[in-house]
Amino acid sequence: MSDDSSNPSLYAAREPVFPRRVSGRFRTLKWWIMGITLGIYYLTPWLRWDRGPNLPDQAVLVDLAGRRFYFFWIEIWPHEFYFVAGLLIMAGLGLFLFTSALGRVWCGYTCPQTVWTDLFILTERWIEGDRNARVKLWNAPMSLRKLRLRLTKFAVWALIGLATGGAWVFYFADAPTLARDLVTLSAHPVAYSSIAILTGTTILFGGIAREQVCIYMCPWPRIQAAMMDPDTITVAYREWRGEPRGKGKREREVPADAQAAGPQIGGRVPHIPLPGMPSGVGGPVSRTSDLGDCIDCNACVNVCPMGIDIRDGQQLACITCALCIDACDDVMEKIGKPKGLIGYLALTDEMAERDGAEPRPIWRHVLRPRTILYTALWSLVGIGLVVALFVRTDIDVNVAPIRNPQFVTLADGTIRNAYDVRLRNKHGEDRPFRISVKGDLALRVSLEGTVYDSVTVPANETLLQRVYVEAPRASDPAAMERTGFRFWIEDLANGERVWNDSVFHGRDE
C-alpha cells in the first residue's frame, strides 16, 4: 500500500447507460405489461364498492386508523392478519416457482423498478431522442438546448413521480375526498410528506439510479441463484452459433443503425468465461472464413437497460428483460440468418444444441419435480386461505377468562368466574348478541351492566363484555377444580351461532 500509483481505485463512477429503442414481440409484451400494471396501480384506489351504511365504499382501502383492510368483498380485521401473511407466503412461493421455471422473469417484466425505469427511459427518449442523440447530448458541453432538454426531462419525471406518490396515498384514505383535500391544501401533513418522499424516491430509483438498484441494492439477484438450475429457461446467447463473432464479408449487409455501437459499456462486472469462449469482449478474431452468426453489431448491448453484454453469459446484472432477443432477432432477419441467436433457453439445451441435438420442448423444462412442488405448495397455501375465507363466521368471538382471581366467593357461597368476551360485529348495523352457556346444568350466566342475557354491539365495532358464570355453593362445578363448558353466542338478527369452549374454576375441594 506504500506505492499509491500502483493502487487502482476500489470505487467506480456509474457508467451511464443509453438504451436504444427496440421493437419486437418481447418489447410489445413489455409495453402491455407496463400499461396493465401501471393502470392497476393508478386506478385501483378509484374503484368503488358498495358495502352498505357506515362502511367505506372504496374497493381497496387500507384503513390504518380504523385498523381495517378492505379488498372488494373481503374485509380483514387486525386479528385476521394471517391472510396478509398467507398472501406474502404465496407471493414468495410464486417467485420461487417462476424463477425456477423461467429465471428472473419477475425482474424483467413486472418488478416495479423495471416498469418505472422503462417508463422513465421512454420519456427520456421522447424528450432527448434515441441512443445516439442521448450519447451526443451527454458528451456535449452545457448549452441552452441541453439545459432546456434536461429541465423538460426532469419536469416530466417529477410529474411521473408525483403521480406515483400521489396514487400511493389514495390507498390509505377515501380517494375522492383526499384528492379534494390535497388540491385545497387541507389534507393531513402526512399525506403531503408521503407524496413528497415517494415522488423523490420514484425519480431517484426510476430516473437516476435505474440499473444500480438491481445490481447493488436488490437482494433478489443474490437469492435467485438458489432458485435456478440447469433446466431453468433464461435469456442466453447461443455462443456455439455466434462465435467466432466478426463482421467479415457480411459487412455490407448489416443495416447502418445496427452498427451504431457507441462506446463499449458494461462488462465491468468481471465474469468467468465459459470454456471454449474467448475471454474479453470483442477481442481480435479471424476474419477469414469460419465466422459465426454474430456480426458483433452490438445491437444487444445497445438496447440493454442494464448496460451489459449478454454474450458474456449469464450474469448477476441481467434481469432477463429479453430486449436483446428482440434486437438480435431484428438483425438476424435483416442479414438473412435464422432468429434466436439470443433467445430463451436452458443450460441443458445449450449443451444439447452444441452437439447438434434438438432442444427439449418448453413444457419439459417447466414441468419438473421442483416446479411441481412449488406449485403444489403455492396451491396449498392458496386453498387454505380460500377455505379460511369462506369458513370464517360473521360473528367473531374471543373469550379470555379472568384469572386474577380465578374465582370469587359470593356471600351465599356461590362460586363466580368472570370472562372477558370480545364480540366483533362485522355488519354495517348494530347487532344484538345473546350469550349463553352449555355444560354443567348448575352453571348460570349473567352479564355485567345489564339484567338481560343479550348485548348490542355497535356497527363495525368490537365490544368487550364482562360475563359472569356462577355455580351454587353445593354444586359440582363449585367444588371441583375445573369444569369445562361452552359459551354459545347467537346473533339475534339472523340466528347465526358460534361457540367457544372455556373452563370454570371451583374451590378444588
Add this chain to the structure above:
Amino acid sequence: MSTEEKKNAEGFGTTGHVWDEDLEEWNNPLPRWWVWTFYATIAWGLIYTIAYPAWPLVERATGGFLGYSSRAEVAEQIGAVAERNAGITERLANVELAALADDSELQTFAVNAGAAVFRTHCSQCHGAGAAGVAASGYPNLLDNAWLWGGSIDEIAYTVRHGIRNEQSLDSHWSEMTAFDEILSDEEIAQVVNYVLAISGQEHDAPLAEPGETVYLDNCAACHGDAGEGIRDFGAPALNDAIWLYGGSAETIEETVRYSRFGVMPAWAEEFRGAAGLSDAEINAVAAYVHQLGGGE
C-alpha cells in the same frame, strides 16, 4: 478513476494486493455513490449525536442542541391527552354518580380512567385483580359483600375519606372490642362455635348452643341479631361465606380475643394535597370498582 490498474493474465484489473508471491485479488470496484452513501450515513450519525442526547459524560449524557427529551415528550403527550379530555373530565367530576350508568360515554370513560387510578393507587392492598388479600384484612372488591356499602356513591365516599384514619374527620370509624379480658375462655369457645354454626361451617353443637347467648349479649349490637352485619358500624356479616380475616375457628377466636383494626387512607386531594385524587379520579375509581361484579 485510476488508470493504473494492473491486469492479470485474464485481463481483469486487480487490487494490487499480492499474497504468497502470486495470489492476487480481482478488483471489482463498488459504485462510487455507494461509498458516498456510506460517508453520508457517518455524517448523519455524527450530526444526530450532536442534535440529540447521546454522548455519555460523568454526570449525564450530552443534551443535544435540539433540546429533545423523551421524558418531556411523554409529559407533553400526557398533557395533550388531559387537555383533550378536559371537557369529559369536568363532566365526570360533577356527575351525579347514581346516574352515571345512563351516560354510556361518560361511564366508559370513567371505568377506563378508574382502572388506571386503581392500578396506581389501590392495587397495592386490594390486588391488581381487586380480589384483596385473602385472610389479611384487605377486602375483596369483586364479591357482593360490603362493609360500608357497595353503591357507587358509598364506594366514592370510602375512597374519599378512607377508613379509621386520622386524616379525614369523616372517615368511616368503628372499633371492635377486644374480648380477651371480658369473656372467659369458655364463653369465647362457645361464641366461636356459634359463629361457625351460623356461617354454615363445621362446629361443636353443644358449645354453639350456649354461644348464642354470649353472641346476643356481646356481639349482636354491632353484627346484628342474626349475624347479618350492620353497615353503620362497618360490622361484617358473620352468617355468610365471606371472611375478611379468615373463617376458621382459630382465626375467629383470634378476632374475638384481640379484635381487628383495618385502616384505609383518605384519598381525596383535600386530605393528601397534590398526591391525592381529584374529584374526577375518585368518581372514576368508584365507577371502576362498582362494575367489577359486586356493585350495588
